[in-house]
Amino acid sequence: MTENSTLPTIAVLGGTGKEGKGLAYRWVKAGYRVIIGSRTQDKAERAARDLNAICAKELVGGQKNLSAAKEADIIVLTVPYSAHKLTLEEIKDAVQGKILVDVTVPLVPPKVTKVQMPQAGSAAQEAQKILGENANVVAAFQNISHEHLFDDAPINCDVLVTGKGKSARLKVLNLVEDAGMKGWDAGVIENAAVVEGMTSLLIYINKQNIVKSAGIKITGAESKTQEYRN
Template sequence: MKKIAIIGGTGPEGRGLGLRFAIAGHNVIIGSRTQERAEQAALEISSITPDLNITGSNNEDAANSSDVVILSVPFEGLRPVAETIEPLTKGKLIVSIIAPLSFSEGQMKALNVPEGSAGELTSILFPQSLVASAFQNLSARDLLNPSLKLNGDVAICSNSDTGLNEVVGLVSDIPDLRPLNAGSLSNSRYVEELTALLINMNKIHKTHTTIQFLGI
């Protein structure tokens, strides 16, 4: 089992993934800019399912003490958080679950990222780490309901075979999710942008959609 830091883990998506990884037996550290917020989030997650190995810490300590670092910050917070934790993550797996989005004119829209995608920007900001992009298309509400089967595919983008294989293992630890190799980080933009479509479809159909790739 791994020690997994979820940076910016006090938000719904980070807490949801933290819950699922802790249920799978991993040691989860919820990271936040403040220790107090991180510890409160860890307590809230533990109240959903007791006896989990989950704690809260500031982002720097969480990144420093972990094997895997999951970035769950808003897109605009990616550069600032990288400045503080990048020196602590050399050789570690960094997983961006970030989908750069904005809400305007009544719908969710994908932001234009000059570097191509949040995944590609993460690779630039963490040059000494193994970088992958995954988990953007999962519903936070579904993740936070441990009695619910997720039943979906997780597209994983990475320029590193080692990083890809590590994320495949993490996805496989969550029942009913299927990890899929989605190619290099240059494909991450399409996975990230798909999140906007899913959110808009959720609003139209009043449900929580997920993705499945047929024929693979």
């Protein structure tokens, strides 16, 4: 579990929360340097200290969202949908020329088991509109429950990766694989609507079956993630 300086630095904005902290944990274990982003410096530093202690490494720092985004090569957004637009507007300048991985699901409480997509088509398309064409928004991990992430076992759920630009999607597929999951290049950003919508179905299935971490698996094909990396 040592830092690999050839790997990009990842900022996880909202990384003090359930999903972001879990993803950060997985990337730190894989040797990435991670910056936890938060609205408050204190909270970011606390989350970073926790992760360093759990992983017995010093690979995690904590900063406010904007400075975390400035310093990182790849930015991962894990905030509630209600905070999506505001957070993106705040970091817009810092993510130009970079990849923003959008994990946000446009849930509309209290009816989170009902698909309610925004006018732009998906949260990812909204993000792309806000950030402009000089940033690559790639949507991923929306169907991965945080319940899996602090478990060290490989996760038996697949990650569909959609977004702007094949090479950006392939870079995110590497992050998926390094986090211990199987990823699929699922095409253009318009396809993110299907993946984001699927989360409401999974939450419904969780409730019906009294479980917390239903996910999806693609069958009948072989993922080319390993091949992409070579």
